[in-house]
Amino acid sequence: MNTKRPAASQAQGTAMPVRVDAQRNAARVLAAARRAVASAGLDVSYHEIAREAGVGVGTVYRRYPERDKLMAAVLSDILTELIATAHQGLDCDDAWEGFSLLFTGLALRTAQNAGLSGSLDQHGGPAVAQRRHELLDLARRVIERAQDQGRLRRDLAWQDVLRLTGAPAVQGCVLGLEPDPAHGHHFVLTVLLDGLRAG
Amino acid sequence: MNTKRPAASQAQGTAMPVRVDAQRNAARVLAAARRAVASAGLDVSYHEIAREAGVGVGTVYRRYPERDKLMAAVLSDILTELIATAHQGLDCDDAWEGFSLLFTGLALRTAQNAGLSGSLDQHGGPAVAQRRHELLDLARRVIERAQDQGRLRRDLAWQDVLRLTGAPAVQGCVLGLEPDPAHGHHFVLTVLLDGLRAG
DNA sequence: GAACAAACGGACAGATTGTGTCCGCTAATG
DNA sequence: CATTAGCGGACACAATCTGTCCGTTTGTTC
Structure with missing residues (x-):
């Protein structure tokens, strides 16, 4: 298992921290998913979650490539x-x-x-x-x-x-x-x- | 308001009775719809109802042209x-x-x-x-x-x-x-x- | 049992909705 | 300022539902 940090920056030794906007969005997505699941069940679409979170679909897919x-x-x-x-x-x-x-x-x-x-x-x-x-x-x-x-x-x-x-x-x-x-x-x-x- | 009997046969005075298979299918469709609605809600598809009833979709649409x-x-x-x-x-x-x-x-x-x-x-x-x-x-x-x-x-x-x-x-x-x-x-x-x- | 038409089934076209990707752009970081 | 992680959302593909149409089956009548 590995974190989601890209290997590149780690290899560089730059140790670039996770960007703050990324963290904020991650939190938003999870919160939105909770709300969405609560009302619509486990079958909510990614688009629905994205809209709820106020981010693009891409962001949701990037954060959670697998639905599970x-x-x-x-x-x-x-x-x-x-x-x-x-x-x-x-x-x-x-x-x-x-x-x-x-x-x-x-x-x-x-x-x-x-x-x-x-x-x-x-x-x-x-x-x-x-x-x-x-x-x-x-x-x-x-x-x-x-x-x-x-x-x-x-x-x-x-x-x-x-x-x-x-x-x-x-x-x-x-x-x-x-x-x-x-x-x-x-x-x-x-x-x-x-x-x-x-x- | 009119019954579903086609006007033609009535005009002829033939008084052709509703075909027995039609009656049977009508009953099947209604029963199937009840079962389908019970388990899947009012949004069940007509195809689902037809399958449940063991008839073709056309039959369901013919019997109930409007969902309501x-x-x-x-x-x-x-x-x-x-x-x-x-x-x-x-x-x-x-x-x-x-x-x-x-x-x-x-x-x-x-x-x-x-x-x-x-x-x-x-x-x-x-x-x-x-x-x-x-x-x-x-x-x-x-x-x-x-x-x-x-x-x-x-x-x-x-x-x-x-x-x-x-x-x-x-x-x-x-x-x-x-x-x-x-x-x-x-x-x-x-x-x-x-x-x-x-x- | 022959002729007629009502009724049937299900293929099919069009609409809607969801999935997952890709790429040009934005903005965080150092 | 230069770099690039991260972003958004358009887009292509898939799945599903709606509603229609037509060749075939089957009940009914004579």
Whole structure:
């Protein structure tokens, strides 16, 4: 593996640093890709990402010649946030509060990234898989702790509890009532948490 | 407005009946469209529908020269089922049981037709809008009856309760746990209903 | 079973959308 | 100021969808 720096300048020993505009654009592209993927799924076109980032297509292709790499970066980015949330949940003294935090965090982020639905396990390669595993492990601990302390109903496996975090992400039902995410997610969460609480 | 029968044979007075193969294909196309829309949304291509129906594209275009008409037929078909479910719910003696029936029915059908998410209110024209209104009215009555009898929590508007029916439709969460609809819908429903029950 | 036309299938042309490359230009760096 | 990494976006190619047309099949009638 090698960095993206061209070999030429290194061979010269010039050690020319990465140009600042290049760094800025790299950041823009990644951020844009996150936004684009969140709303349109993993199939967004490179043009769409470029437009979102305010750069030319060429720039996106230069930075990420392979689609997989870009998506892996996006997924990794999302996972980082999710893992942080899980840690917060585990650090809570109160088991229910911790679980509630985790659940809410996962649910809201799932909703934000509704576009990618369940594609996290298929893409991104081993690095992403590893982090995903880490997250799952943290979540399992938060859930089982709450169950052990009798705060969370025990008749659901931790995987099933996690699956529930997808529920608030749904935009609408067949009936076509307008979504209203701000208010929407909140009451779905309320009902779900009430349904999950033990006793 | 005219039927699709060609004017010629009517003018002759021959009263040639619609050919049986035509009737059969019409049914196939509609059924295929329902399946296709359910899984791929209202944007399915005519080719896709034709393949699903096992007929040529020409047949689909001949039957439904305008996309809107086809989609209206599909939506109308779905609504018919939903309305029947709502009536069942209203006919139940027990208010909670009736509500539970309605909620489950709506949720499962929403899940089956996940592809069309919230597009029912935008498409289909006035006829569909009318039936949708009818359905909403029935649902409201079922919900309010359950609330009046103190079986369903009162802190949610009936629209919000209906919005919740979309929740089990979610395929997965960001974590990418495999969907498993058969088992999946069931426990989401369980938790939701427990969260909705009063007391 | 012969004759007629309704209905069919699918090839095909045109439009739209996405992919990936190339090259003239811009501007960061030293 | 000279050098060149990096940029933008036009462009060629590919894939997909739309809608039509016409030779062939098949239901219906006599």
